[in-house]
Amino acid sequence: MRHPLRRRLVWTVVALVLTVTAALAVVSALVLRSSLYDQLDSQLLAAADRAKESAGPGPGFGSGEGGPHVPPGQATGTVEVYYEDGAVEQAGYLDESGEFQPLDDAQVAALDGLPCDGVIRTVELPGLGTFRSVGTMTGGDPVVTAMSTADVAGTLSSYVGLEVGLAAAGVAVAAGAATVLVRRALRPLDRVAAAARQVTELPLDRGEVDTIPRVPPALAADGTEVGRVGAALNHLIGHVESALSARHESEQQVRRFVADASHELRTPLASIRGYAELVRRSPDAVPASATHAIGRVEAEAGRMTGLVDDLLLLARLDAGRPLERAPVDLAGLVVDAVADAHAAGPDHAWRLDLGPSPAPLLVEGDEARLRQVLANLLGNARVHTPSGTTVWTSGRLSGDDVVVEVRDDGPGVPAELRRVLFQRFSRADTARSRTGGSTGLGLAIADAIVQAHRGSVAVASRTAAEGASGTTFTVRLPALTAGPQPAQRRRSAAAATVEP
Ligand SMILES: Nc1ncnc2c1ncn2[C@@H]1O[C@H](COP(=O)(O)OP(=O)(O)O)[C@@H](O)[C@H]1O
Ligand SMILES: [Mg+2]
Structure with missing residues (x-):
C-alpha cells in the first residue's frame, strides 16, 4: 500500500496483459508445434510408402547402370536407407538438385539398428540435424525413411519471435495507455484533495466563519467514485460550517448576555453609590456605627462598578466591535x-x-x-x-x-x-x-x-x-x-x- 494508487493500477494492467499474452503465446506455439509435427509425420509416412514401393522386387537399388535408386515424388532432404540381405545396401538423401547424396558412416550408424516397426521416432543425424524417421519392412528387408525437422523448427522459432515482439509491443502500448487513462481518471481526485487542503488553511478557530469553499459541483456528481468522495467532502464541509456558525451564534449570545447584564448593572450600581454618598455626607442623620458600613457599601459599589465596566469592555472587544482608528x-x-x-x-x-x-x-x-x-x-x-x-x-x-x-x-x-x-x-x-x-x-x-x-x-x-x-x-x-x-x-x- 506504500505505492501510489496510480502506479499500482498501471502495474496491475501491465501484469495482466503480460500474463494473458504469455499464456496465449505458449498455448498457440504448442498447438502450432504439434500440428506441424503431425503434418511432417504424415509426409514422412507417405514418403515411407513411396520408398517401400520402389524397394520392391524388380530392378533394385544401385543394381545397375541408373545410379542410385530414387523413388519418384520424394521431397528434397528425404533420407532413405535400403537394406538387402541384412546389410545396408544404399543410404543417402536427396539434395536440392534432386541428386542422391550418400550418408557418411556416422549418419548411417545413427539410423542403423532402429526397429522397423512402423513407429515414428526422432533421431539425431550427425552433421544433418534432427530428423523424424520410420522403419518398415519390405519383403524381408527393412527400409528406413527420415525427414528433417529443420523446416518445422524454423517455422516455430520465427513464430515465437513474432509472438515475443508482438507481446512486447502490446505490453508497451498497454502500459502507456493505462498510464494516460489512470492519470486522467485520478486527476479529479487531486482537485478534490486541493479543495480539502484549502479548507484546512482557513482560520476556523475564531470569529465568524464565512462560507467555506466547496468542491466544484462537477467533481461532486454522485455518478463516479471521485464524485462520491467530492460529495462526501462537501457534505462534511456543510456540516462543519453549520456547526461552526451555530457555535459562533451561541458564543455571540453569551457575549451579548454578558454585555447586556453588565450594562444593566451600571444603573443600579450608580444609584447605590449615589445614595451611599448622600448618607455619608449627612453624618448626623445616621448613627456612627452605620457610617462605617455605609463607607464600605460605597467602596464595594465602586469596586463592582469597575468590575462591571471591565466585563462590558471585554465583551465588546470579544464581539470584535471596531475600534476608533x-x-x-x-x-x-x-x-x-x-x-x-x-x-x-x-x-x-x-x-x-x-x-x-x-x-x-x-x-x-x-x-x-x-x-x-x-x-x-x-x-x-x-x-x-x-x-x-x-x-x-x-x-x-x-x-x-x-x-x-x-x-x-x-x-x-x-x-x-x-x-x-x-x-x-x-x-x-x-x-x-x-x-x-x-x-x-x-x-x-x-x-x-x-x-x-x-x-x-x-x-x-x-x-x-x-x-x-x-x-x-x-x-x-x-x-x-x-x-x-x-x-x-x-x-x-x-x-x-x-x-x-
Ligand atoms: N508588576 C507585577 N508584579 C507582580 N505581580 C504582578 C504584576 N503585574 C501583575 N501581577 C500579577 O498578575 C495578576 C493579574 O493582574 P491583572 O490581570 O492586572 O489583575 P489584577 O491587577 O486585577 O489582579 C495580579 O493579581 C498579580 O498577581
Ligand atoms: Mg491589574
Missing part, C-alpha cells in the same frame, strides 16, 4: 501614564525613558483604549509591588514596531501564574490581591486591546527564588509610518476630524 502618539500617552502613576503611588520610584531625542511614537488606534493598557500595566506595577519599588517605563521605535516596556524590581509573578497571566480572572491568590481591589481582568483587557490593534503583549518575570526579582511587560504595536500612503492619510484625516 486615528493616529495616536504613544510617547505622549506614556508620559501621561507615568505622571498619573506617580500621583497615585508617591512611595514608588517612577522612571521614564523615551530615548536621547524623544520623538512621537505614532501608532494607529483608539487612544482611550491604549491609555487603559498603560494604566493597567503601571497600576499593576504599583499595586502588586511593595512601596520603594522602582518602575522603569520606556518607549522606542524598534523596526516597524513601537515598543513600550514597563519594568519593575518588585517581587515578580509566581511561575505557575505566568502561563495564565493574560487569562481572565487569573491573579496571585494573596491576601493583598483579595482585599486590594484585584479582579484579575486588567491584563486580559490589556491583551485584548493590544491584539485588537494587531500588536502583542508579553511578560518576563522572576521571583526572588530565581535570582534578582522583577517583572517586565513588553507591548509591541505596529508603528504608523511617517509617510503614509495617500489612502491612509485620507482615512487618518477623516478620523481626526471626527475627534472632538
Whole structure:
C-alpha cells in the first residue's frame, strides 16, 4: 500500500496483459508445434510408402547402370536407407538438385539398428540435424525413411519471435495507455484533495466563519467514485460550517448576555453609590456605627462598578466591535501614564525613558483604549509591588514596531501564574490581591486591546527564588509610518476630524 494508487493500477494492467499474452503465446506455439509435427509425420509416412514401393522386387537399388535408386515424388532432404540381405545396401538423401547424396558412416550408424516397426521416432543425424524417421519392412528387408525437422523448427522459432515482439509491443502500448487513462481518471481526485487542503488553511478557530469553499459541483456528481468522495467532502464541509456558525451564534449570545447584564448593572450600581454618598455626607442623620458600613457599601459599589465596566469592555472587544482608528502618539500617552502613576503611588520610584531625542511614537488606534493598557500595566506595577519599588517605563521605535516596556524590581509573578497571566480572572491568590481591589481582568483587557490593534503583549518575570526579582511587560504595536500612503492619510484625516 506504500505505492501510489496510480502506479499500482498501471502495474496491475501491465501484469495482466503480460500474463494473458504469455499464456496465449505458449498455448498457440504448442498447438502450432504439434500440428506441424503431425503434418511432417504424415509426409514422412507417405514418403515411407513411396520408398517401400520402389524397394520392391524388380530392378533394385544401385543394381545397375541408373545410379542410385530414387523413388519418384520424394521431397528434397528425404533420407532413405535400403537394406538387402541384412546389410545396408544404399543410404543417402536427396539434395536440392534432386541428386542422391550418400550418408557418411556416422549418419548411417545413427539410423542403423532402429526397429522397423512402423513407429515414428526422432533421431539425431550427425552433421544433418534432427530428423523424424520410420522403419518398415519390405519383403524381408527393412527400409528406413527420415525427414528433417529443420523446416518445422524454423517455422516455430520465427513464430515465437513474432509472438515475443508482438507481446512486447502490446505490453508497451498497454502500459502507456493505462498510464494516460489512470492519470486522467485520478486527476479529479487531486482537485478534490486541493479543495480539502484549502479548507484546512482557513482560520476556523475564531470569529465568524464565512462560507467555506466547496468542491466544484462537477467533481461532486454522485455518478463516479471521485464524485462520491467530492460529495462526501462537501457534505462534511456543510456540516462543519453549520456547526461552526451555530457555535459562533451561541458564543455571540453569551457575549451579548454578558454585555447586556453588565450594562444593566451600571444603573443600579450608580444609584447605590449615589445614595451611599448622600448618607455619608449627612453624618448626623445616621448613627456612627452605620457610617462605617455605609463607607464600605460605597467602596464595594465602586469596586463592582469597575468590575462591571471591565466585563462590558471585554465583551465588546470579544464581539470584535471596531475600534476608533486615528493616529495616536504613544510617547505622549506614556508620559501621561507615568505622571498619573506617580500621583497615585508617591512611595514608588517612577522612571521614564523615551530615548536621547524623544520623538512621537505614532501608532494607529483608539487612544482611550491604549491609555487603559498603560494604566493597567503601571497600576499593576504599583499595586502588586511593595512601596520603594522602582518602575522603569520606556518607549522606542524598534523596526516597524513601537515598543513600550514597563519594568519593575518588585517581587515578580509566581511561575505557575505566568502561563495564565493574560487569562481572565487569573491573579496571585494573596491576601493583598483579595482585599486590594484585584479582579484579575486588567491584563486580559490589556491583551485584548493590544491584539485588537494587531500588536502583542508579553511578560518576563522572576521571583526572588530565581535570582534578582522583577517583572517586565513588553507591548509591541505596529508603528504608523511617517509617510503614509495617500489612502491612509485620507482615512487618518477623516478620523481626526471626527475627534472632538
Ligand atoms: N508588576 C507585577 N508584579 C507582580 N505581580 C504582578 C504584576 N503585574 C501583575 N501581577 C500579577 O498578575 C495578576 C493579574 O493582574 P491583572 O490581570 O492586572 O489583575 P489584577 O491587577 O486585577 O489582579 C495580579 O493579581 C498579580 O498577581
Ligand atoms: Mg491589574
